[in-house]
Structures are given as structure tokens and as C-alpha cells.
Amino acid sequence: MRNKVISALAGAALLMGGAAAAQAQDALARIKEAGVMKVGTETAFAPFDYIDAGEHVGLNMDVFAAIGEELGVEIEWITLDWAGVLPGLEAGQFDVVAGPATITAARMERYRFTPPIAEATVALLKSAKDDSITKPEDIAGKVIGSGHATAQLAQLEAFGETLDPAPETKDYVSFNEAYADLAAGRIAGVANSLPNIAFVAQQRPEIFEVVAPFGTKTYFGFPGLKDDDHASLMDAIDAALLKMKADGRLGEMQQKWFGQTFETPDAVTEPNI
Numbered sequence: 001m002r003n004k005v006i007s008a009l010a011g012a013a014l015l016m017g018g019a020a021a022a023q024a025q026d027a028l029a030r031i032k033e034a035g036v037m038k039v040g041t042e043t044a045f046a047p048f049d050y051i052d053a054g055e056h057v058g059l060n061m062d063v064f065a066a067i068g069e070e071l072g073v074e075i076e077w078i079t080l081d082w083a084g085v086l087p088g089l090e091a092g093q094f095d096v097v098a099g100p101a102t103i104t105a106a107r108m109e110r111y112r113f114t115p116p117i118a119e120a121t122v123a124l125l126k127s128a129k130d131d132s133i134t135k136p137e138d139i140a141g142k143v144i145g146s147g148h149a150t151a152q153l154a155q156l157e158a159f160g161e162t163l164d165p166a167p168e169t170k171d172y173v174s175f176n177e178a179y180a181d182l183a184a185g186r187i188a189g190v191a192n193s194l195p196n197i198a199f200v201a202q203q204r205p206e207i208f209e210v211v212a213p214f215g216t217k218t219y220f221g222f223p224g225l226k227d228d229d230h231a232s233l234m235d236a237i238d239a240a241l242l243k244m245k246a247d248g249r250l251g252e253m254q255q256k257w258f259g260q261t262f263e264t265p266d267a268v269t270e271p272n273i
Helices: 002-024 027-034 059-071 082-090 105-110 151-160 175-183 194-203 228-246 249-258
Strands: 036-041 049-052 055-057 074-079 111-113 122-127 143-147 168-172 189-193 208-211 219-221 223-225
Touching: 027 036, 027 059, 027 228, 036 059, 036 082, 049 059, 059 074, 059 228, 059 249, 082 223, 105 111, 122 151, 122 175, 122 194, 143 151, 143 175, 151 168, 151 189, 168 175, 175 189, 175 208, 189 194, 194 208, 194 249, 223 228, 228 249
Parallel strands: 036 074, 143 168, 143 189
Antiparallel strands: 049 055, 111 223, 122 189, 122 208
């Protein structure tokens, strides 16, 4: 009987020790042990993430494939609408967000951002047949769309307040829906980041045309959690991105997906918005 009690106590001690060891691991250690990093994103933000002929493609796919190689792990993609991506991160559904998201002062209070991967300055997309819009100020009094809960929508609304009459803003769950409404003539323009609308206009030049940027110069980064548990993971992702930037791989990916490269700082400490 005594031997059974000792054996049971030893087993319990091993279980408790294993649980304590698991608790002691931080996010990076858990990811490396599992061999998988979960990445949350949407798939309606071309050319960062989108579906082409049924396949998930875009800059983010290439960037995170390279980050996975640097960390020695596989990437597991979890996709949902943008409005649910940042709440999903906070709920622990994934380890980091591919998004990407415009780096803003408000977001930096809540999330830790990686080094910028591209410029995010807001510009306007209009119909190639619409001669009434030749500059951003021409959207006064018109209906302009943008993405729900995005920095692009916030900048559109702020810019609209400087015009008389102010444009009517319409927010969309997906930018693809906004582009469809623009092509159908239901709205006069779409406010999105310059890389995004330049890509869309390049794909369909007979339908869309880019108007000069009107927003404050900003940058895209990948958001993660800023707690101690995720610090080493974000450090590792930052190091991987800076290595890719230094050896030219990031620039090659920008050229592939945007048709141009962007000069970006190694970190954003004081966002312009």
C-alpha cells in the first residue's frame, strides 16, 4: 500500500512539474516546441493577402514563409474579417497578425508592432471614366468608401472635415466590396493605402485610376501582443524582418507585389497619426 501511495505521489509530482514547465515557457518557446506559428489575417486586402483562383497569395504569404524559415517553424494561417482580427489576437486565437495594420499612436498603446514592411499613406481610387475627380479635394460632396474600422477610413473622415461640403463616407467589411461598388458607379471613390490601390489600378487600368495621396505619411507593420509572454517572439520576428530588409529579400518582395520598393524606418517610435 505504501509503495502505491509513493508511486501516486511521484506521478502527481511529475504531472505538476510538467504543468509548471509548460507554464514557464513563453510564446516563442511554445511555438518552437509545437513547430507551428499561428498567424491571423484577412484575405481581402490585395496585394498583402487575397484569394487568387482559390489560392491564398500575397506579400504576407511570402514574408511569413521567410519568417517561418528563420524561426524554424511552419506557418498556420487563420483567416477572418478584418474587424475580428485584432480581437482574435487578444483572445489568443493566433500568435501574431499578418494584416498588416497601419501603425498609429492609439494602436501602439495596445499592440507591439514589427518594423514597417511598406508605406501606408492613404490615396484615392476613382473610376477611370470619371473626369470630375482630378485631385483629392474633388471628392467634396461625393460618396467615398473605405474599410470598416481601418486607419484609412479615419483619415478619409478627417480629410473630409476640411472640405465643403464634406463627402459622405461609406464603410465596408471588405475593400473588395468597395471596389465592386466603385466599378458599378454606386460610389465615387475608395480611400485605401497607396500600395493597395496602386495594385488594384494596375490590375484593371481600364476601370480604375489612382488620384494623388491625401493622407499623412504612415507605415504598415504586423501587430502582436506587447506583454512579457510574447516579448521574445516579437523580438525574433523583428530580427527576421530586419535581416530580410538588410539582405534585400524584403525589397524584392515589395517589387514583386507593388511594382516598387519603399523606404521604411527600422522602427516607428512616434507615429504621424
